[in-house]
Amino acid sequence: MRTKRTSLEKFRLKRALDRLAAKEGRGTELVSMYVPPGRQISEVIAMLKQEHGTAANIKSDTTRKNVQDAIVKVMQRLKLFKKVPENGLVIFSGAIPQNGPGSERMETYPIIPPEPIQVYIYRCDSRFHIEYLQDFLKARETYGIIVIDSSATTFATLQGRRLEIVQGITSGVQGKHRAGGQSARRFERQREARLLNYFTRIGKHANDIFLPIPDLKGVIIGGPGPTKSDFEKGSHLHYTLKDKIIATLDTAYVGESGVEEVMERAPEIMRRVRYVEEKQIMQGFLYEIGHDTGLASYGESEVKRRLEEGAVKTLLLSEAINLVRVTVKCTSCEYVKQETMKTQEVIGFKQGVSEQTCPKCKASALHLAVVKDVIDELAELAEQVGTDVEVISIETEEGQMLKNSFGGIAAILRFKSPS
Numbered sequence: 131m132r133t134k135r136t137s138l139e140k141f142r143l144k145r146a147l148d149r150l151a152a153k154e155g156r157g158t159e160l161v162s163m164y165v166p167p168g169r170q171i172s173e174v175i176a177m178l179k180q181e182h183g184t185a186a187n188i189k190s191d192t193t194r195k196n197v198q199d200a201i202v203k204v205m206q207r208l209k210l211f212k213k214v215p216e217n218g219l220v221i222f223s224g225a226i227p228q229n230g231p232g233s234e235r236m237e238t239y240p241i242i243p244p245e246p247i248q249v250y251i252y253r254c255d256s257r258f259h260i261e262y263l264q265d266f267l268k269a270r271e272t273y274g275i276i277v278i279d280s281s282a283t284t285f286a287t288l289q290g291r292r293l294e295i296v297q298g299i300t301s302g303v304q305g306k307h308r309a310g311g312q313s314a315r316r317f318e319r320q321r322e323a324r325l326l327n328y329f330t331r332i333g334k335h336a337n338d339i340f341l342p343i344p345d346l347k348g349v350i351i352g353g354p355g356p357t358k359s360d361f362e363k364g365s366h367l368h369y370t371l372k373d374k375i376i377a378t379l380d381t382a383y384v385g386e387s388g389v390e391e392v393m394e395r396a397p398e399i400m401r402r403v404r405y406v407e408e409k410q411i412m413q414g415f416l417y418e419i420g421h422d423t424g425l426a427s428y429g430e431s432e433v434k435r436r437l438e439e440g441a442v443k444t445l446l447l448s449e450a451i452n453l454v455r456v457t458v459k460c461t462s463c464e465y466v467k468q469e470t471m472k473t474q475e476v477i478g479f480k481q482g483v484s485e486q487t488c489p490k491c492k493a494s495a496l497h498l499a500v501v502k503d504v505i506d507e508l509a510e511l512a513e514q515v516g517t518d519v520e521v522i523s524i525e526t527e528e529g530q531m532l533k534n535s536f537g538g539i540a541a542i543l544r545f546k547s548p549s
């Protein structure tokens with residue numbers, strides 16, 4: 131199973147959850163259904179039939195009807211699956227007010243989780259319960275943590291919010307103060323030798339613990355005092371691990387408390403790691419632009435054309451692109467028109483369309499057939515031709531440039547334009 135989450139998958143899930151979070155029912159009438167892998171569809175349907183029966187006792191006519199309709203929609207969706215997908219299945223359904231009270235319309239959203247879900251939940255509330263999916267937005271890669279001081283070292287792994295203390299070792303190094311009668315030089319020599327031996331042991335343990343982890347994203351070293359830096363300077367760690375050190379932190383404590391301190395600061399460090407990646411990707415693009423190599427392209431229509439040619443190596447999309455492509459169709463002739471606009475302009479545009487007549491057959495039969503995010507359209511095209519997609523935040527200067535100077539859509543190319 132693939133454990134690496136691409137920036138695109140993460141972006142899509144985040145956007146879906148953001149939209150669901152914004153929806154609110156008129157009353158307690160929105161259904162959230164989580165089905166974990168391994169359940170029988172028939173078993174879930176039987177449970178829902180029972181809930182449907184129970185809902186018959188709801189006093190308010192509207193609420194009763196809306197709850198029962200939502201349950202029916204969930205059952206209909208479930209029946210489309212022969213079996214529960216291997217990661218499970220989540221269905222949200224309910225009557226959502228479109229424009230004030232009385233304007234409710236049934237909306238149903240099935241989501242296949244990116245990783246297996248564990249919970250089996252039926253819930254009816256005034257909102258959708260998305261919180262069990264939100265965990266998947268957090269970093270899932272594994273990080274190694276080593277907390278070192280002159281007395282002891284603790285090794286841990288961190289995956290998402292799951293922290294595992296793997297091992298602790300003690301140093302066997304004496305304090306800085308020698309016992310009376312001992313020669314100062316001899317004491318120092320002994321201490322040095324023991325410290326070196328301690329560092330070698332730390333390195334060996336770290337190699338044993340972290341090297342077998344296939345998707346280890348980074349190593350964070352922490353600890354009070356200078357011992358951690360002395361360790362880091364030496365070559366006690368395997369070079370691949372040394373290359374993965376992403377931060378060295380001062381902590382107040384050693385041992386498990388020290389590890390917990392590191393964990394508290396880990397999300398910020400991980401975000402920084404992603405920003406560095408984003409900067410590097412963007413700098414790659416800016417290099418091609420700056421050196422006029424012909425291996426960069428930007429702007430929606432140009433990038434789309436190059437994508438269709440199979441010329442794009444990496445597609446760069448700003449998370450701040452807020453554009454949709456709307457397709458207007460006529461129901462009495464074959465007239466079709468496409469237009470690109472900002473998301474918030476769609477409602478006004480829709481109003482305008484319903485008041486216009488078809489330019490071809492003059493009938494009052496125009497309607498908005500499809501509204502699709504430009505990001506999705508380009509990403510789907512990229513996936514069809516095997517192009518990598520990177521969704522770039524606006525948290526870095528380079529990310530701001532992508533949004534402001536290049537319209538949020540850019541590409542690094544495999545080959546120059548044939549023309």
Ligand SMILES: [Zn+2]
Binds near residue numbers: 462465488492
């Ligand atoms: Zn027409």
